Amino acid sequence: MSQAIVEPIGITNLPNQRYKIVSKKGATFTLMVAGESGLGKTTFVNTLFQTTLKQHQEQRNRLTKPLKKTPEIEIIRAELEEKNFKLRLNIIDTPGLGDNINNKNSWLPIIDFMDDQHHSFMKQETQPSRLTRKDLRVHACLYFIRPTGHTLKPLDIEVMKKIGTRANLIPVIAKADTLTPNEMLEFKKRIREIIEVQDIRIYSPPIEIDDQAASEHAKQLIESMPFAVIGSEEEFEIEGGLLIKGRKYPWGYVDVENDQHCDFRKLRSLLLRTNMLDLILSTEELHYETFRTLKMQDSNNINGSNNTSNNDITEKKIDKFSNNPKFAEEEKKIKRYFAEQLRNEDYRFKQWKQNIHTEKNRLNHDLSTLQTELKTLEEQVKQLKEKKGLK
Ligand SMILES: Nc1nc2c(ncn2[C@@H]2O[C@H](COP(=O)(O)OP(=O)(O)OP(=O)(O)O)[C@@H](O)[C@H]2O)c(=O)[nH]1
Numbered sequence: 001m002s003q004a005i006v007e008p009i010g011i012t013n014l015p016n017q018r019y020k021i022v023s024k025k026g027a028t029f030t031l032m033v034a035g036e037s038g039l040g041k042t043t044f045v046n047t048l049f050q051t052t053l054k055q056h057q058e059q060r061n062r063l064t065k066p067l068k069k070t071p072e073i074e075i076i077r078a079e080l081e082e083k084n085f086k087l088r089l090n091i092i093d094t095p096g097l098g099d100n101i102n103n104k105n106s107w108l109p110i111i112d113f114m115d116d117q118h119h120s121f122m123k124q125e126t127q128p129s130r131l132t133r134k135d136l137r138v139h140a141c142l143y144f145i146r147p148t149g150h151t152l153k154p155l156d157i158e159v160m161k162k163i164g165t166r167a168n169l170i171p172v173i174a175k176a177d178t179l180t181p182n183e184m185l186e187f188k189k190r191i192r193e194i195i196e197v198q199d200i201r202i203y204s205p206p207i208e209i210d211d212q213a214a215s216e217h218a219k220q221l222i223e224s225m226p227f228a229v230i231g232s233e234e235e236f237e238i239e240g241g242l243l244i245k246g247r248k249y250p251w252g253y254v255d256v257e258n259d260q261h262c263d264f265r266k267l268r269s270l271l272l273r274t275n276m277l278d279l280i281l282s283t284e285e286l287h288y289e290t291f292r293t294l295k296m297q298d299s300n301n302i303n304g305s306n307n308t309s310n311n312d313i314t315e316k317k318i319d320k321f322s323n324n325p326k327f328a329e330e331e332k333k334i335k336r337y338f339a340e341q342l343r344n345e346d347y348r349f350k351q352w353k354q355n356i357h358t359e360k361n362r363l364n365h366d367l368s369t370l371q372t373e374l375k376t377l378e379e380q381v382k383q384l385k386e387k388k389g390l391k
Pocket residue numbers: 035036037038039040041042043044067068069070071094095096097174175176177178229230231232247
């Protein structure tokens with residue numbers, strides 16, 4: 001799917017953010033949505049697209065399909081252009097977590113996808129031609145939290161931890177229209193506490209000290225985390241003939257783009273306007289570099305002193321040492337091998353200790369024999385002296 005933007009959303013602001021160079025070749029931005037099933041991930045993606053690509057003419061894309069469970073990872077692409085600035089937008093919609101019999105590993109395809117993109121980019125970097133390289137490294141991952149008003153599930157914590165070490169993690173509270181404003185405030189506070197206590201790495205917009213307006217905006221974004229979002233694919237007319245995108249209730253309506261109702265606009269601004277470049281650069285400088293370093297270390301460890309940077313090595317070994325159950329057997333074998341090595345070393349050490357002990361005893365024994373001999377000799381000398389003295 002590829003569509004042209006009709007109304008400006010402010011992506012031309014991007015080149016001014018920090019590095020002017022991006023304006024020449026445009027930018028690629030990849031956003032992923034993840035979280036439990038039925039929380040409105042697909043609806044959110046469609047809402048974001050519809051509010052970003054207003055009045056799209058083509059109706060044969062997935063935005064018009066009726067909603068159903070997302071069965072597998074799906075990539076939606078769009079190309080936006082404003083004042084000669086090109087943005088290639090990729091959105092990765094993922095199937096809901098917790099749908100499988102074995103919930104514990106339902107996050108695997110998502111994590112694998114992220115790692116695979118880093119890995120594939122790393123491989124392409126070593127190829128002679130870099131012009132044709134494909135880059136689907138995830139620049140931001142929105143993690144959808146069920147609006148229970150209580151707490152985070154252990155699965156949420158586990159998955160968020162994993163995502164946070166691989167990409168810019170942005171937690172969002174799904175279906176914000178189901179909580180009252182007070183419940184939402186309390187819930188946000190509790191989630192922030194859990195994130196802190198559990199040491200979950202989330203994306204935090206940088207505060208620019210030399211730009212007051214930007215730093216105020218960043219502070220506002222930080223305070224709003226986790227963003228409360230509402231998704232909707234419906235538009236309806238309110239008083240004054242105004243068309244809004246939102247959800248209708250017997251008591252009234254919620255408007256996706258109303259800041260009193262949810263944080264959709266703030267989140268869209270962070271993603272597509274104010275922080276896109278920071279998300280792209282931090283992916284490159286932090287997450288990709290961490291991945292690269294770890295993988296290089298892995299391959300060097302595996303190859304012992306032979307630390308050649310041959311890409312085959314990285315290629316072969318990378319996945320073996322991930323948490324992937326596919327390699328559980330392999331991992332067990334390696335663990336057994338190390339346990340065996342450890343036992344051998346332990347035995348060798350005990351033997352060596354025993355030898356030292358025996359040697360020490362022998363020396364002690366020799367020493368005491370010598371001391372006895374010395375004493376006898378001293379006694380003899382004394383006696384001889386006495387005899388001499390008597391004469
Ligand atoms: N009340 C409310 N309902 C929503 C919201 N967003 C989506 N829904 C509804 O929730 C249901 C599930 O939405 P989906 O977008 O399919 O959820 P999903 O997270 O993609 O689900 P999976 O693909 O199974 O992981 C649909 O009936 C949506 O209309 C929201 O913000 N508020």
